[in-house]
Amino acid sequence: MSLKLQGVAQQVGGVVHLHPLDLALAPSQINVVLGTTLAGKTSLLRVMAGLDPPTRGRVLDHGQDVTGRSVRARNLAMVYQQFINYPSLTVRENIASPLQCQRRPATEVRARVAAIAESLRLTPFLDRRPAELSGGQQQRTALARALAKDAELLLLDEPLVNLDYKLREELRAELLQLLRERSTTVVYATTEPLEALQLGGQLLVLVEGRLLQAGPTLEVFHRPASLAAARAFSDPPLNVMPAVFDAATGTARVLGHWDLPLAPEACNVLRTQGIQELLLALRPHQFRVDARSAQHCALEGPVVLAELSGSDTYLHLRCNDVPLVGQFPGIHAFTLGALARLYLDPRDFLGFSLEGATLFAPPAAGAHH
C-alpha cells in the first residue's frame, strides 16, 4: 500500500477544514493522526477514503490518481467513532458481509469469520444482533468487519472514543496486537497524545487544519518542530515559561523570577542567534517532587489542583502567576492553596522563539539523568 496526498486542501461552505498539505503514508505501519476536536482529522480520513473529494490536490494510490474515486472501487476499510453495523444482520453476518461482497467461497468465509471473531472475543455473540450487544461488543463487531475485508488500507477514526475508559484500554491493547500481526497500512485518528505514543509508528500532527509535523512518533515527541506541535503532543498541557537569556552568565531568568543555568548546547544556539527573549518548555513528567541531583532547580507556587489518574498525580501550580503542571508517578496528596515546589533539570528544556519556532531540544530523553 502506498498512499500519497499532493497539495490536498478541503473547504466546506467557505470554511477551511484542511490547508494545502502533502503527505505520504508509511506503508504497512500505523500512521497516527493526532489533533484536537475540529483539527481536521475526520476531513483528512474522508479524503483518503474517497468519501469526500478534496477542494484541491490529488490522492495517489500506488502512483495512480484515485482522487474522488468511490470507496467501493478501492481496497480499503473504515471504522468510525459511532458503532456502525448492519442492524438487521447477526454479528456473524456482519463480519461475513465484506467477504460475501468479494464472492469468497463459503468454507473460506466461515473459517475467516470464526478466526476474526475469536481474536476479537466475539465468538459467544455470533448469533446476536447489534442491538443486543454492549457498546464495546458493537465496536468489536465493526472492527472485525473491517479486518475481515483484509484491505490494504484501514482507516480508524477515533474508534475507541465512545467506549468506557477501561474498555478503551483493553481494546486498544488487543487491537494493537492484531494490527502488528498484519501488513495493513493503518491510519488511526486520535485526540489523545498518550494513545498516539502507545500506538507508536508514524505520527502526523494536525492543528487547525494544518499538518505541522510528520515523522516517527517518538522522534516527533522528543524533537517537536514547533511550539504548536509540542503543545499538541502533550497531555497534561505543555508548560511554557517566558524567559530572558543572559549570554554572559549562560543563565535564563524564568518567569521573571528564577535564574536557571541552561545547557551549553542551548547557550550556543542563543548566543549565535543573539536571542534574549525566548520561551522555555517542559513536559509535565519532567518535573519532580524532590531534587534528584545537584542540577535540579526548584520553582515554587500555590497548589491549584491535584488530579489523580489512578497511576499518576497531576499537580497544578501557579508560579509567579503562570499556570504550571507536574506529573508524578503514584498517588501523592497535596493541600489546595499550600505552597509546593516543582524541581526541574534545566537540561530538559525545549527552547522556542517568541514566534514558536524550535531553537533547541535536549539530545535524547533522559540521557543525562
Place this chain on the structure above:
Amino acid sequence: MARIELVDLAHAYGANPGAAGPWALRPLSMNWRDAGAYALLGPSGCGKTTLLNLISGLLTPTHGRLRFDGRDVTQLDPRERNIAQVFQFPVLYDTMTVFDNLAFPLRNRGWKAPQVRSRVQEVAELLELTTDLPRRARGLPPDAQQKISLGRGLVRTDVAAVLLDEPLTVIDPHLKWLLRRKLKQVHQQLQVSLIYVTHDQVEALTFAEEVVVMNHGEVLQVGTPRELYDAPAHTFVGHFIGSPGMNLLPCALEERSVWLGPVQLPMDPRWLAAARQAGTTYQLGIRPDAVELCTAATPDALAAQVRSVQSMGTHTLLQVECAGGLLWIRAAAGVSLTTDTTYLRLPRDKLVLFADQRRVAAPGAVA
C-alpha cells in the same frame, strides 16, 4: 446541604418489583456526610446511574429507605427532595442570557431582585462566567454551557445535594482538567454535598474525597484514592483503578509459601491461614509500577516472555507472559531489552493477596 443515609437500599427494574432479582442495585447501606464530595465509579451497567436516580427521586427503590438529615425521603419526588442535577449534556434555556439562566431557579422561588443579582454574581465569579452574563447561552462553547448548567445547580442555597451525571462527556479533552479544577474549587468554597457519577477514574479520583466503586449492581469498595490504589478490596477494583490496572496472577497456597507457576515465594503463614478461611481460589495482585525487572535468574525471580515493549515517552510499558498470565510492567523511560526472556521480582510489601476475589488483609495491617 444534607447528610444522606442509605438504609438497605436496593432496586430491581421490571414488572415485578420486590422479586428476587436480578438486582440493578443490590442491597446497600451507607452514610454520606454533609458537604462531602463522593464519586460513583464503574463501567456501564454497574448500577451507578440507578443509585444516582434513587437518590434524586427519579426512581423509587423496590427495597430499603433513604434519609436526608434523618428525614425519610424514600417516597418523595425530586422537587420535594430539593436536589439539583447536572446531566451529560447542558440543559439550558438557550434563548435566555446566561444571567437569566442562573437567576431562573431563584426567581422561581420568589427571591427579590437585589438578592438574585448578588447571588448570581457570586456564582458567576466562582465559575469564571462573569463576562458571559449578558450573552445568550445558545452561542457559547460546550464547556461554558456546562458551567452554566452547573451554576444553575449551585445557585440555590437550600439544595440537599448537587448530583452530577458524567458532566464532562461533551467537553474537549484539553479543557476537561480546567472544569475538574473548577468543580474542586466550588466544593471547597461553597461546602456543598456533591455526588458525581462517572466511568472515568481520572474524574472520580480527582474530584472525590471518597470513591464508591461499583460493578454488577454491587458496591465493592468505598475508599480514598490511595486506599483504592494500594489496598483494593476486590480484584475488580484493582483492575479498574490504575492504567493499566493491577496485575492478577493465580496462585496456590502452601503452609508458609505460595506457588506462582514454578516459583515458590515464602509468605507469612498467618496471612495464608486467613486466605484459606476466606475462600478457595487465590490470586496475587501487583501494580505495574511495582514489578522490578532483573537481568539474571535468581531463586525468587519469575521468568517471563516479553510480548511487547512500548515507549510511552514518559515511561516504558511492557507486556510479558508469566506464570500462565499476562502482566503489564511500567518501567523507566529508555529501558531496552535485548532478549525475549526477562526476569521479574515482585516486592513482598507490594503484593495483595485475594481469596475468591476479595482482598485478604495482611497480618498486623488494618483491614
